[in-house]
Amino acid sequence: MILAEENEDIRQLMTELTRYNFTCSVSDAAGIDEQLPAQNPDLVLLEVNSLADAGSVCRTLKQRNLPTIALACLETISSLNGHLEADDFIVKPYDPRELVARAKRLLHRNTGSNAEVIRYGDLSIDTARCEVSVAGHRKMLTFKEYELLKFLASNPGRVFTRDTLLDRVWGDDYFGGDRTVDVHVRRLRSKIEDSGHCFIGTVRNIGYRFSRNS
Structure with missing residues (x-):
């Protein structure tokens, strides 16, 4: 998602990003809380110069754990004095190839299994703090629910069978039945899922899997 007032520069930016297989949409910052769940972006490009309240928008994006790259001229970045909470900054004018490289690096950092934050849609798992949030709202999980x-x-x-999940999450020292997996999945779903979010799928007669498109 590109948050900006649409103009010729932004249209050209969209064309360039499309060439690198990015799917883009342009929107202003009005009603951002409603727009984000509807569009479910993986990354936001924030055109600082064209937005009246870029700081407030950036805080909203941070609350939702959305990786954000701020696009601004050098004078604007200097005047911000570190008050804009973006993950990265790019000075205008910029080379589209540099923007693409930074976007890919930021996406990899936020979705890779070895990253400190695992993020899919509205779900964010901060592995450094052992915290889970959905749409910016922190969820209180037990240790095993979090590990699962x-x-x-x-x-x-x-797809993982119940036995595999017992082995990988509970370990060799667990001697209970495999139905404890079902109990934990049910409790986990009650805490992180609702009518608009479904993260854990059941594979009948086999086990469970995580859906990346939730």
């Missing part, structure tokens, strides 16, 4: 979610989210789309 982190393991599944680190392997999106892959």
